[in-house]
Ligand SMILES: [Fe+2]
């Protein structure tokens with residue numbers, strides 16, 4: 144295969160703009176036997192070069208200061224060439240020409256004690272007509288190393304190479320734009336999830352930070368020979384995106400469940416009003432001699448004690464054992480309205496709320512809350528992820544699975560879960576424990592959180608190695 148075709152294939156395959164520029168510059172200089180070459184890359188059509196490459200066979204370009212000055216002057220000359228349009232430019236002897244761009248190159252010659260003669264210039268224009276780069280070649284050399292004009296045949300070859308590089312650069316820009324679009328959309332979704340309720344704080348972004356910190360630790364272990372897993376750029380990126388989107392389904396979860404701060408929540412004031420009413424009915428019964436003073440006072444003492452029990456039970460994290468029977472008795476009690484209608488002291492839902500064994504959610508509410516992972520999966524399955532991101536929905540929707548199969552929604556076990564899902568599970572629990580902004584619980588310290596995580600690991604729920612790696616990260620909690 145000819146060198147030219149080989150170079151063309153390499154150019155087309157390039158996925159990195161800087162490496163593409165370097166390849167084009169080196170290849171162009173080799174094909175033209177030219178002495179000096181400059182390549183610039185621009186971003187967003189601003190024509191402010193973010194990458195400059197200067198190579199020369201004869202000039203000493205190793206002195207850093209001299210390089211910077213030379214590049215700045217070449218850059219200025221290239222801007223003048225670009226002002227002329229998007230066609231290639233060739234000159235046999237620039238000392239015969241007087242336009243400002245040639246004057247600048249001549250001035251540059253005297254600055255670096257050099258003599259530029261022949262010149263080729265190619266702008267790199269993207270398919271959307273944006274100018275994204277420029278190639279400047281100076282002094283084609285003959286066999287004796289003397290500057291000669293660039294031959295027409297060589298000009299055409301370099302023109303073809305530059306055109307191909309423009310197409311490759313267009314593809315790189317396109318892929319970059321797509322990725323940017325995807326990332327900004329994920330960012331917006333993450334903001335929507337985290338800002339839906341102030342109680343969610345920065346949860347998605349925080350657990351992403353924890354996941355990536357664990358992932359970096361895994362890579363460290365791999366490099367020291369202590370681990371067998373390694374997260375390359377793409378694997379890390381899929382984990383990052385999975386972590387950012389893991390609670391996407393919470394956009395659909397009802398806020399009154401997600402934000403439920405106490406067991407009774409808004410029901411407490413309803414019970415309070417009902418108790419005031421019951422108290423009034425008791426008093427009327429006493430005044431109308433349907434009960435004795437002693438019976439009336441006994442009922443009032445029971446109401447006061449029951450109200451105290453309700454207030455206490457409403458706020459505890461774990462239901463106190465000694466409260467269960469009094470609450471059951473209260474739930475079975477009824478009062479009689481003046482109309483003769485009989486009503487319960489507590490509705491079945493209020494009684495269920497007060498007798499929640501742990502936390503603030505009833506069985507049904509917890510079920511709805513847990514559905515957020517199913518919704519995450521459902522929503523992410525509707526998104527077209529490219530091959531590079533195809534595992535994001537799986538990583539995102541398995542963060543509540545436990546190694547022993549006791550998690551949800553699919554009760555998967557350790558051997559069915561990816562390392563990414565296991566990392567997400569540990570990070571998610573750690574943030575849930577330490578977050579300072581949850582309505583239903585007080586935050587706990589980093590030390591206590593790791594004690595709980597360790598306990599869960601000891602019981603086969605989460606991966607002990609990942610717990611220890613998260614602990615090694617020393618990331619701030621909360
Ligand atoms: Fe979740």
Ligand SMILES: [Fe+2]
Pocket residue numbers: 346389390571
């Ligand atoms: Fe979460």
